[in-house]
Structure formats: C-alpha cells, structure tokens
Amino acid sequence: MAAGQGFWGDDLDAPRRQVEGGPIDYLMLDYLAEVTMSILQKQKERDPSLGYARDFVGAMESVLPAVLERGVKVIANAGGVNPPACAAAVKAVAAESAAKGKLRIGVVTGDDLLSRLDEVMAQGHQLANMETGEPLSTVRDRVLSANAYIGSEPIVEALEGGANVVITGRSTDTALTMAPLRHEFGWGAKSWDQLAAGIVAGHIIECGAQCSGGNCLYDWRSIPDLANVGYPLVEARADGTFIVTKHPNTGGRVSVPTVTEQLVYEMGDPHSYITPDVVADFTTIHLAQDGENRVRVSGVKGKAPTDKLKVSIAYRAGFKAIGTLVYAWPDALDKAQLADSVLRKRLDRLGLKFDHILSEFVGATATHGHLAGDQHNAPEVQLRFGVRGPDRAAVERFTREIAPLVLNGPPSVTGFAGGRPKVEEIVAYWPALIDKTVVNTRVNIIQ
Amino acid sequence: MKVRLLDIAHARSGDKGDTANVGVIALEPRWYDVLVHHLTQRKVADHFRGMIEGGVERYELPNLNALNFLLHGALDGGGTVSLKTDAQGKVYSTALLRMVLDVPAADAKRLELPVAQ
Numbered sequence: 253m254a255a256g257q258g259f260w261g262d263d264l265d266a267p268r269r270q271v272e273g274g275p276i277d278y279l280m281l282d283y284l285a286e287v288t289m290s291i292l293q294k295q296k297e298r299d300p301s302l303g304y305a306r307d308f309v310g311a312m313e314s315v316l317p318a319v320l321e322r323g324v325k326v327i328a329n330a331g332g333v334n335p336p337a338c339a340a341a342v343k344a345v346a347a348e349s350a351a352k353g354k355l356r357i358g359v360v361t362g363d364d365l366l367s368r369l370d371e372v373m374a375q376g377h378q379l380a381n382m383e384t385g386e387p388l389s390t391v392r393d394r395v396l397s398a399n400a401y402i403g404s405e406p407i408v409e410a411l412e413g414g415a416n417v418v419i420t421g422r423s424t425d426t427a428l429t430m431a432p433l434r435h436e437f438g439w440g441a442k443s444w445d446q447l448a449a450g451i452v453a454g455h456i457i458e459c460g461a462q463c464s465g466g467n468c469l470y471d472w473r474s475i476p477d478l479a480n481v482g483y484p485l486v487e488a489r490a491d492g493t494f495i496v497t498k499h500p501n502t503g504g505r506v507s508v509p510t511v512t513e514q515l516v517y518e519m520g521d522p523h524s525y526i527t528p529d530v531v532a533d534f535t536t537i538h539l540a541q542d543g544e545n546r547v548r549v550s551g552v553k554g555k556a557p558t559d560k561l562k563v564s565i566a567y568r569a570g571f572k573a574i575g576t577l578v579y580a581w582p583d584a585l586d587k588a589q590l591a592d593s594v595l596r597k598r599l600d601r602l603g604l605k606f607d608h609i610l611s612e613f614v615g616a617t618a619t620h621g622h623l624a625g626d627q628h629n630a631p632e633v634q635l636r637f638g639v640r641g642p643d644r645a646a647v648e649r650f651t652r653e654i655a656p657l658v659l660n661g662p663p664s665v666t667g668f669a670g671g672r673p674k675v676e677e678i679v680a681y682w683p684a685l686i687d688k689t690v691v692n693t694r695v696n697i698i699q
Numbered sequence: 700m701k702v703r704l705l706d707i708a709h710a711r712s713g714d715k716g717d718t719a720n721v722g723v724i725a726l727e728p729r730w731y732d733v734l735v736h737h738l739t740q741r742k743v744a745d746h747f748r749g750m751i752e753g754g755v756e757r758y759e760l761p762n763l764n765a766l767n768f769l770l771h772g773a774l775d776g777g778g779t780v781s782l783k784t785d786a787q788g789k790v791y792s793t794a795l796l797r798m799v800l801d802v803p804a805a806d807a808k809r810l811e812l813p814v815a816q
Contacts, residue, residue: 286716287779383716469792470709470724509709509724512763516722518713519767522758535760551762569780610775610782618784620794621750638782681778683716 253429253453253486257281257328258460260288260305266460266483267311271318273499276485278432279315281328282425282458283308289422290566290679292332293366293397303334304419309341312417316351319416327407327428331419333366333397335359338419339698353699358410360420362693365398365563365686372690379563379684388684394568396679400561400686403528404450405441406693407431413697422564424527426454429486437490441529448532448554449492451525456496456514456549457484463496463514465504470513477503482545493550495542506545528561528688530554560685569680570607571647572640575654576614578667584633585616587662591635594661598653599639606641606650634667640678647675700807701815702800707733710792717777718753719788721795724765729810731764737800743768746798768795 254276256267260283271279283305296303308330318324331338339359346355365372369392373379379388379398388395399422408431410418420428430450433439439446456463464484465475482502487495498506515534519525522534531554538551579587592611599609612618614634616627627633639650651673658665704723707730712721723738725731740757747755753771760767774788775781785791799815807814 383718467711469711470726512724512765513709513711513722515763516720516724516760516765516767517711518715519720519722519758520715520769522760522767535762537762539763572780572782574782608775608782612784614784619790620797623746623750623794623797636784640780640782678779680776680780681716 253278253280253432253488255280255282255457255460255484257283257311258458258462259283259285260307262460264307264310268314270483271315271324273502276324279324279326280428280457281308281311281326281330282428283328283330284332284422284425286564286681287566287679289333289397289399289564292334293566296333301337304332304338304341305330308338309345312342313345316346316349320351320354323416325411325416325432327418327432329420329423329425329428331359331421333364333399333421335361335419335421342417342419343698355417355699356415357698358413358415358418359696359698360406360410360418360423360693361696362691363399363402363422365400365691366395369395369398372686377686377690379565379686382683382685388565388682391567391682396566396568398563398565400563400691401528402561402691402693403427404431404434406695408435409695410697411435413695415697425458426451426527427529429454429457430529433488444530444554444556445552446492447530449494449552451527451530451532451554452534452537452549452552453486453488453494455525456511457486459514459517460484461504462517463511464498464506465510468505468510468513470509475505479503492552493548496547496549497545506547508539508541508547511539511547526558528557530557559688561688561691563684563686565682565684566679567682569678570640570642571644571675572638572678573647573651573673573675574636574638575651575673576634576636576667577654577657577665578632578634579662580632580664580666581630583628584630584664585613585628587664588613588633588635590662591657591665592637595637595653595657599650602649604646604649605643606639606646608640610638612636644675651675700802700804700812702802702807702812703815704738704798704800705796706813706815708796710796712788712790712792714774714777714788717772717774719770719773719791721768721770721791722765723768723795724763728764730812731761733800733802733806733810733812734766735759737802738766742798743795746795
C-alpha cells in the first residue's frame with residue numbers, strides 16, 4: 253500500500269513516483285481536510301459538474317499505465333461533495349487513452365447529508381456542536397456542507413465488486429488504507445485488533461511524507477535528500493502487523509522517531525482513537541526498527557466502535573482580512589507595536605466594529621508569545637494585523653487602513669508589495685455526531 | 700539541576716478544531732520517566748498561561764515513550780476562523796520544548812541527562 257497524497261495541494265508528482273518506484277498493490281490518496289468539503293461545496297454551487305479534488309484527475313492520468321499494466325488499484329477520497337462527477341472526469345480522461353473501457357470505478361456516495369439536513373433535524377437529531385454543545389439550528393441557515401465521516405465498508409464492497417479505482421466523498425482518511433487490507437485479508441467486521449492495526453497504518457501514512465522525514469524535528473539536519481523525499485509504503489500482513497517503509501533511491505527517512513512523530517500528530521485521547529469501524533488503542537502500538545528505513549508495527553489492539561458517526565458541517569461565519577507591514581532595526585518591535593496602537597485608534601475613530609482584532613509580531617512573539625523572551629533587538633519585525641466580524645463592509649474598510657501607515661505612521665517600514673489585504677469569507681467547521689442508522693452509503697460501479 | 704526539554708525530547712503538534720495537541724517524545728527511552736514526573740499537566744498549563752484560553756489535558760503513552768498534551772482554546776477558534784499565524788497549532792511543539800525542567804541532581808546524574816549551562 254502506497255500513500256501518494258496527504259492533502260489537497262500536496263506534491264502533484266508523488267502519486268506517479270509511488271507507482272513507478274517499486275512494486276505496489278494499492279495507491280491511497282487522501283485529499284480531504286476539515287475545511288476542504290466547504291471549498292468544494294462552493295465550487296459545486298458555481299458549477300454542478302465540480303465539487304471534487306480536481307488534482308486527482310491529473311494524478312489518475314499519471315498512474316494509468318500502472319493501473320492497466322500492473323493491476324495497481326487506486327483508493328481516493330477525491331470525490332469531495334461530488335463523487336459521481338469526479339468519476340465522470342476520470343472516465344473521460346481514460347476514454348482518451350489506452351485505458352478506454354478498462355477502468356472499473358467504484359463510486360461511494362451517501363455521506364452527503366446536506367439535502368437531507370432538515371429532514372434529519374426534524375427527526376430529532378440536533379447535530380449539536382461537539383465542542384460547544386450548541387444545536388445546529390443556531391446556524392442552520394448558514395450551512396454550506398454536511399458530510400458524515402464514513403468507514404471502510406463501502407470501499408470493501410467496491411473492491412469486492414471488482415473496482416480498480418474507488419472514489420469516495422467524506423471517507424475517513426484511515427479507512428482508505430484499512431479497507432483494502434480488510435478486503436485482501438478477509439478481516440471480519442469484528443476482527444477488532446486487525447481493523448485497529450489497519451487504522452494505525454492509515455494514520456501513519458495519511459499525511460504522506462510527514463511520517464517519512466517530512467516535518468520531522470528529530471535530528472532534522474541529518475535527514476537526507478528531502479528534495480526527493482520518499483512517500484510512505486505499508487507492507488501489511490494478515491495478522492495485523494505491518495512494516496512502514498519507502499521506495500529505494502528516495503530521500504527522507506523511515507525510523508522509529510519519524511513514525512512516532514506522525515503517530516502523535518493530531519492525537520486526542522490515545523486510548524480511544526474513534527473511527528466508524530473500530531476504536532483503536534494507540535497505547536498498544538509497538539514500534540521497532542527492522543532494517544534501514546523500515547519500521548515494524550505490531551501489538552495494536554482495538555475494540556468495538558460507537559453507534560455514532562462524526563459529521564463534518566461547514567457554515568458561513570462572517571468575514572476576515574489580515575494585513576502586514578515590516579518594521580526594521582533599530583527598535584523594530586517598538587515601531588511595530590506603535591503602528592499597532594495607531595491602527596487600533598484609527599479603526600476605533602472610524603467606528604468599525606469587529607468580533608475580534610488580533611495583532612501579532614512576526615519575528616518576535618507571533619508563534620511562541622512571551623516564551624520567546626526579549627525581542628527588542630530583532631533585525632526586523634512584521635506587524636500582522638487581522639480582523640474578523642459579520643459585517644463585510646467593515647472588514648473591507650479596514651483593508652484601506654494598512655497602506656497609509658507607510659507614510660503617516662512609525663518609521664523604517666517596508667514590505668507592502670502585496671497590495672491591499674484580501675477580504676475572505678469565513679467558512680467555519682461544526683463537528684457533530686449522528687446515529688449510524690441515519691447514514692446509508694451506496695456503491696455504484698461504472699465502467 | 701536545570702534540564703532543557705529540548706535536550707531530552709522531540710515533539711510534533713497539530714490541531715482539532717480550537718484545540719492544539721502536542722506529542723512530546725523522549726529522545727532516550729530511559730528519559731521517559733523524567734517526562735512523566737516533571738512534565739506535569741500543571742507545569743504545561745503554567746508554561747502556556749496567557750497563550751491559551753482553555754485547560755490542559757495530559758495522556759501517557761509509555762509504549763512510545765511519549766506524552767500527549769491537549770491545549771484547549773489555543774487557536775483563536777481554529778481552522779479558517781483563526782486570525783493566528785499558527786492557526787493549526789503546528790509550532791506549539793517547539794514552544795513547549797522551550798521549557799526547562801528542575802530535576803534532582805542524583806536523577807540527572809544516574810540518567811546522564813544533558814544539563815543546561
């Protein structure tokens with residue numbers, strides 16, 4: 253199993269390198285993050301034939317020879333809010349190549365709850381925000397997308413139906429890896445430990461090269477050739493043990509520290525990593541180096557899942573804009589701080605109201621706050637000034653207040669090449685739970 | 700003895716909504732106990748006071764020689780709402796590694812901990 257994409261926007265060439273770098277059975281491509289679904293929903297509103305990760309079509313084109321000649325199967329959640337349109341786009345590309353008529357594309361749908369939302373809420377499902385407890389009714393009129401995170405079963409069904417490409421919408425990232433293992437090894441729906449191992453494998457490789465040397469803090473200077481970083485491979489066995497590795501002649505590194513860093517990434521309670529298929533216990537994972545760039549993973553335990561699915565809901569939540577100016581030594585931080593206070597007074601005088609104003613001093617305290625210590629001798633400091641609020645006009649007006657500071661504010665200021673800040677609509681994320689029985693997935697295989 | 704966390708651990712951080720998580724991993728397995736005893740939930744909450752709005756939770760992963768911290772209310776609303784540079788909590792990891800631990804001299808010697816100058 254090879255991972256070739258860690259998010260929508262990842263290295264376009266990685267899928268091809270993964271299929272050409274050595275023998276693999278499956279290529280797994282993860283395109284979806286929390287906010288991706290809402291971006292895709294906006295695209296679908298403008299054009300009903302869109303709403304999927306378009307990068308995937310190019311990726312498919314680049315791996316078609318491997319799919320046709322070597323039988324590599326591709327599993328991707330590139331379908332976004334429109335898996336059928338994504339499948340049609342892939343089919344169209346295949347039709348113009350030697351692949352004409354040779355792809356069997358499994359299309360998984362049923363995760364999209366947007367058109368059923370009122371019906372579902374009328375049945376008594378509150379879809380309360382998991383963080384704040386508020387019912388969805390408080391923002392219902394601003395909802396852009398609503399998708400249940402679905403598990404491995406429809407993907408397994410597509411593979412059993414002979415699909416060599418499986419396109420899903422909001423499948424969990426980890427199901428994309430676990431489903432083919434379950435299909436190959438015939439793991440039952442209650443083989444908790446094996447299913448959990450498949451989830452752990454998925455968690456390790458779902459962020460692409462982030463487990464094989466990318467973004468790795470441990471001994472980072474010594475990690476070789478990140479320019480040609482090897483994306484991860486999983487060599488899985490029926491007993492639930494597996495090896496994490498990468499193709500020969502690639503850069504990066506697969507070691508216990510690189511894999512451990514990825515295991516703790518975005519982790520909540522390690523005893524209960526909840527997925528639709530199984531609850532995995534990350535405190536049972538055993539890692540061991542098994543040769544160069546090979547890490548053996550064993551011991552994973554799992555237990556029965558809950559009767560809920562997580563739902564990813566996106567809703568319109570106002571507007572924001574962020575402007576920046578750079579102040580140079582001497583006294584760079586003091587100058588930036590004065591500019592900040594001048595700007596706040598001017599916004600106040602204009603009577604502009606915002607939910608929140610945040611000023612950061614990049615180069616001094618932006619990411620580590622007071623922990624960074626005294627930064628008054630910094631060579632330069634960027635004032636990064638952001639506002640957000642429900643009133644687009646107020647945010648728009650703010651964007652006109654940055655440039656004047658170059659001439660009528662504190663001295664030694666530069667770095668205003670980018671023009672006026674851009675106003676962005678905020679699409680916020682609303683995590684909720686729903687009974688599994690509400691969500692019915694479907695698999696359609698098209699040729 | 701003063702021991703810099705940066706000298707005995709590595710870390711990675713990420714986000715879930717408005718919560719940042721920081722996984723802290725001992726550089727040597729025998730140093731995991733130092734993390735367990737000295738990198739407490741309370742010390743981490745004190746370390747980040749003024750930077751995060753919510754509480755701190757700690758989980759132990761002895762199998763990975765790691766601790767996982769959840770920092771609630773750390774991301775100005777998180778995701779697309781946040782106005783922060785580090786809206787996804789990617790560098791809370793190294794902010795935590797700035798911490799200096801106070802370890803008894805005998806333990807520091809026995810475990811051959813690198814002592815801060």
